[in-house]
Amino acid sequence: EPEVTQTPSHQVTQMGQEVILRCVPISNHLYFYWYRQILGQKVEFLVSFYNNEISEKSEIFDDQFSVERPDGSNFTLKIRSTKLEDSAMYFCASRKVRDSTEAFFGQGTRLTVV
């Protein structure tokens, strides 16, 4: 069964460092997303990406964040200068159709900023 793959599963980084979280969405999906879940809290939308551009972003997704799909398969989230409060589980998701199909989530990357 096709699945969304995220790497790494766990990343520890020092405050101020740049991190790149990687995702390989399901191959025939067109819509891509990043979500964040701070420990014990709900899952929050960060950004959606379609047709090689951001279609929507939340207020969490400030200038420190960026996304790209460099090679038609990988979908990355970059945090330029990490802060302690960026520590969270980051989920990548993809959908075939924007609303009427389910979003398939990767297993998540746990980011710990120290």
Place this chain on the structure above:
Amino acid sequence: AQKVTQAQTEISVVEKEDVTLDCVYETRDTTYYLFWYKQPPSGELVFLIRRNSFDEQNEISGRYSWNFQKSTSSFNFTITASQVVDSAVYFCALSEWGKLIFGQGTELSVKP
């Protein structure tokens, strides 16, 4: 604004009990989609069900059933004869222009 409310933060039951997880949503859209996801202790998000606003039929899948009521903006989830493996956090979500808006989640603990 779209909103999903799961008022039950934690529920604890004994195995074989039935349990219902509540979900209330707010939207101004006439066409919308609702979802339930399960997050087991391992952390991944597992899709359980999708429901569109035009289909108010209740759905049953094994021990799981869902009750969608547009009149009360609710989409409740019932587990019949709960098992220890059902222990997880369950999220209700509403789809808005592609993004999912999640509720706070209900942590279900099923004790043997």
